[in-house]
Amino acid sequence: MPNLMVLDLRKNNFTGSLPPLCAHNTSLNTLEALDLSWNRLTGKILQELTRMNFLAFLNVSQNHLVGPIPHGLQFSTFENDSYGGNLDLCGPPYQSNVKHVVHHMFLNHLSLNKMKASHIFLVDLRGNQWS
Structure with missing residues (x-):
């Protein structure tokens, strides 16, 4: 090739x-x-x-x-x-302080504490099914 x-x-x-x-x-x-x-x-x-x-x-x-x-x-x-x-x-x-949470099918809530929220400057939540 x-x-x-x-x-x-x-x-x-x-x-x-x-x-x-x-x-x-x-x-x-x-x-x-x-x-x-x-x-x-x-x-x-x-x-x-x-x-x-x-x-x-x-x-x-x-x-x-x-x-x-x-x-x-x-x-x-x-x-x-x-x-x-x-x-x-x-x-x-x-930089690892960008968190992508795309298509995770969250139905109720999301805990930013679990994602070490103090270091996050961008959270991408597209494609989820919030209710």
Whole structure:
């Protein structure tokens, strides 16, 4: 796949840690867009992703990723939404004090104390069924 520019793997219900994409397949080094969102991926975002020099779009949101976001030139350009929904992901450019509570089907109330309300500056509650 030497000409592959976009790899969209979102909403596949993948589990486990992020695979070392660059180490196993050098043709992926030319990817311009990688979407791994809405899976059940765990572990850290690998530092080796910073070697994907052409990567202009990355979305790992709505997984279970942890730890710091790698430092790399292109990682400072990705939108915060690219990392959202990973409650244990931290560091620049993403700040973990943004809480997304989208489509959780809250029917009665929501306790902001459970979400550490003193550190929240944005709460996204769209897609819920308030009564």
